[in-house]
Structures are given as C-alpha cells and as structure tokens.
Amino acid sequence: MASPRAQFLAGVQAELPLLVGVIPFGMIYGVLARNAGLPAGLSQAMSAVIFAGSAQFVTIQLVASGTPLLPIIITAIIVNLRHALYSASVAPYIQHLPRGWKMLLAYLLTDEAYAVTITRYLEEDHRRLTATHPPCPNEVGDTANHQVNSADRQASLQPSTLNLQPSNLHSQSSNPHSQPNNLHYFYLGAGLALWASWQLSTAAGIFLGAQISTRWSLDFTLALTFIALVVPALKDRAAIVAALVGGVAAVLAVDLPLRLGLVFAALVGILAGLWSETAGRKTTKAGGEKP
Amino acid sequence: MIAFWLSIVIIGIFTFITRLSFILLLGNKEIPPIVIRALRLVPPAVLSAIIFPELLSPGGQLDLSLGNARLLAGLLAALIAWRTRNILLTIGAGMAALLLLQMLPGL
Numbered sequence: 001m002a003s004p005r006a007q008f009l010a011g012v013q014a015e016l017p018l019l020v021g022v023i024p025f026g027m028i029y030g031v032l033a034r035n036a037g038l039p040a041g042l043s044q045a046m047s048a049v050i051f052a053g054s055a056q057f058v059t060i061q062l063v064a065s066g067t068p069l070l071p072i073i074i075t076a077i078i079v080n081l082r083h084a085l086y087s088a089s090v091a092p093y094i095q096h097l098p099r100g101w102k103m104l105l106a107y108l109l110t111d112e113a114y115a116v117t118i119t120r121y122l123e124e125d126h127r128r129l130t131a132t133h134p135p136c137p138n139e140v141g142d143t144a145n146h147q148v149n150s151a152d153r154q155a156s157l158q159p160s161t162l163n164l165q166p167s168n169l170h171s172q173s174s175n176p177h178s179q180p181n182n183l184h185y186f187y188l189g190a191g192l193a194l195w196a197s198w199q200l201s202t203a204a205g206i207f208l209g210a211q212i213s214t215r216w217s218l219d220f221t222l223a224l225t226f227i228a229l230v231v232p233a234l235k236d237r238a239a240i241v242a243a244l245v246g247g248v249a250a251v252l253a254v255d256l257p258l259r260l261g262l263v264f265a266a267l268v269g270i271l272a273g274l275w276s277e278t279a280g281r282k283t284t285k286a287g288g289e290k291p
Numbered sequence: 292m293i294a295f296w297l298s299i300v301i302i303g304i305f306t307f308i309t310r311l312s313f314i315l316l317l318g319n320k321e322i323p324p325i326v327i328r329a330l331r332l333v334p335p336a337v338l339s340a341i342i343f344p345e346l347l348s349p350g351g352q353l354d355l356s357l358g359n360a361r362l363l364a365g366l367l368a369a370l371i372a373w374r375t376r377n378i379l380l381t382i383g384a385g386m387a388a389l390l391l392l393q394m395l396p397g398l
Contacts, residue, residue, distance in 0.1 A: 017378045017379055017382055020382065038295075039292070042292075042295055042296065042299065045296070045299055046299050049299050049300060049302075049303035050299065050302050050303045050306055051303075051306070052306055055302065055306065059302070069294055069295070069298045072298060073298050073301050073302055073305075076302040076305075076306075077302060077305045077306070077309075080302075080305070080306045080309050081309060082337065083306065083309045083310045084309050084310075084312050084313065085333050085337060086310070086333070086337075087309065087310050087311065087312050087313040087314050088312075088313035088326075088330055088333070089330045089333040089334070090314065091313040091314045091316075092327065092330065094314060095314075099315075102311070102314050102315055103311065105314070106307065106310040106311035106314050106315070107307060107310065109310040109314075111341070115334070115338060118333075118334050119334065122331070122334070217386075217389055217390070217393070220345070220361060220364070220385070220386065220389055221382055221385075221386060223341070223342050223345040223346065223361075223365065224364075224365070224368050224381060224382045224385040224386065225378065225381075225382060226338045226341055226342050227342055227365060227368045227369050227372055227381060227385070228368070228372045228377075228378040228381035228382060229334075229338060229378070230334070230335055230338045230339060230342065230372075231369050231372035231373045232372060232373065232376040233334065233335060234335060238328075238331075238332060239331070239332060239335045240335075242332040242335045242336040242339075243335035243336065243338075243339040244339070245336075246335065246336035246337070246339045246340045246343075247339035247340060247342060247343030248343065249340065250339070250340035250341070250343050250344050251343050251344050251347045251348060251353065254344050254348055254351070261340075261344075262337070262340050262341065265336070265340040266333065266336045266337045266340050267336075268336075269332065269335070269336030269337075269339065269340065270329050270332045270333060270336045273332040273335070273336065274325070274328060274329055274332065277328065
C-alpha cells in the first residue's frame, strides 16, 4: 500500500495531462464572463462556489443574453445533473471514509477529476481480481492480510455495520471496495490539482483579459484525454457496447437542450451494456441467469 | 447585484448536493450487484458520450467526411491509445494530427 503522500502525488500527476485542456478553457471562461458584464469578484466566485465549467459557461451565456435569474438557476442545476452519475460511481469506493472526507471529495467531483480517479479505482479492482485468482507469488500474502484486516476493521471500527444482517456483514467484508487503501489521497490529489488550475486560470482570464487564441484548438486536448482514458478500459463486451451505444446516442441527442443529451446518452449506453452482459451469459450458460 | 450573488450561491449548493447525493446516501448500505455492474459502465458510457459529438459533429452538425479533421485525428488517437495505453503520447499524436490536417489546403 502506497503512503498517503505518494498517492496524493500520483493523483496530481495523473491529472496533469488534462490540465493542458482545462487551463485555456478556464481562461476563456474568465474573458467571456467579463465580456458578459459580470463583475470580476462574481466571475471568480462562480469558479469557487459552482466549480463546474459547463454550468459556468451556460450561466454567463444566459446572463449575456438577458435571461432572468430563475431560468438561469434551473438551467445550471440541470447541466450539473450528470454529477449524480459520477457520485453513484465513486460512492462504493469512498463509503468507508468519514463524513468530512466525503464532503470534501464530493466538492472536488468534476468531469476531469472523476475521469482519472475512477480509472485508477477500476485498475485497482482489476489488479485485486487478477491477484486473487491466478495467484501471483508476491501478492498472495498481501491480499490475504488485507482481507483479514478488512474483516477486523469492519467489526471493530465501524460499529454501525454490526446492526446489519450477518449476510450483509459477510458481503461487506468480502467487498473489495471496503478494503482499506489510500486511494482517496489519489482522488484528493487529482481533485485539488484541477481545483487550483481552474481557480488560477479563470482568475488569469478575468484579470488579464488576454486574447485567448482559438486557432490552436487546445480545447481538443480534453477530448483526446478522454479517448486516452476510455480506450484502454474497454476490456469486455459490456464496456464496449456501453461506449459505442452511449457515444452514438450522444451524437443523435446532440440537439437536446442543456447537455441533457449527455445524461440521456450515458443512461442508454449503460442499459445497452447491461443488456449485452445478460445476453452474453444466457448464450454461454444454458438456462441463463436473471440479474 | 445581490440577486446575482444569491443565484450563484443557490447554483453552488445544488451542484454540491448533486455531487454528494449518492456518496452520502450510500453510507454503509449494501449495494445490489446489478447496481455495481451498472456503475462500472458509467465511465465508458459518459466519456464516450462526451467524445463522440466532439469528433463526429464538431460544428454542431454531423460530419462524416474526410474533411472532418477532428474525426481523423481522434481515430488516430484512439488507435494509439489502444496500442500504447500512453496518455501523453495519445494527446500529442492527436494534437499533431489535428494541426497538420488543419494546415492542409482544401480541408
């Protein structure tokens, strides 16, 4: 298990390539916010309080076009609905943390921090699975210790789990998500690296009012980063189906307002992936199995 | 201007609640296997839903022609990501391809 410091630095490092795309994006936001007539303090407060690029862009667009405040508020909230999916996705990995940690990590849950953190968590799941099944000599003892520690911890440090059914307790201690590790420091490192870059780049855009050249197409680095994260993770049929169907659905739904197309497409992709997994089991096992 | 500030705070609170929703709700409850399987599919589904429109309809219009530089650069990047699993190499090759294609006359 790597130390908290090592995990934190690994998180910062994993976030660095995404910052190439985020920093110009933040500066453009700053310039546009000032052009929309928002005062500097308010423009910067949006970066700290809302801390969500697309919602901030939508908000300043609507402010610039003279939209009343209530529709602006509703629109921004809807644009941010996709974070509920991210929240559900990372929740199992951080459920053992105290409330303060959960609040802090929730505040840092942006598209970019989510993308690198969930990739790291899924890698860890994969490593654990391969470490327990075809036993790798270096890791067997380590994994066994982890499981013992985890069971102890569940019983001694988390009194609330004692109220659960015995079957739940069993599945909790065998659940790899609840094993202790320092990966929340990785999440913290990725989240804070993005947070600091966002605050500084929007401030730079606001105060320098610099002309940001769009000729260099630096915004494209964000799409490229997501490609670099997604493609190696397409290891099984369900993931491939979810990616292809989600992507095509997003293209078809691109005209839906307020980035709702994104939420809709993601849900369609997930359902298609689940369906392909279930269909795959039915063809391999005679009789099949209901999820 | 106070109304503006208030709006920002309201949006911020709702955004935070959205991000916190499942993290706090889940607590120590057991997660059904179907939900765990669905959650594993969130990253490929969401990230592809961001990537595909960027590549296939960069100007807001579906463009499957060879003149779509972002599509060609994105496909090259996907190939490199698949073969090398290297994030920086993927970004570098994709950006280089995009800038070269944009410099070509007639595109």
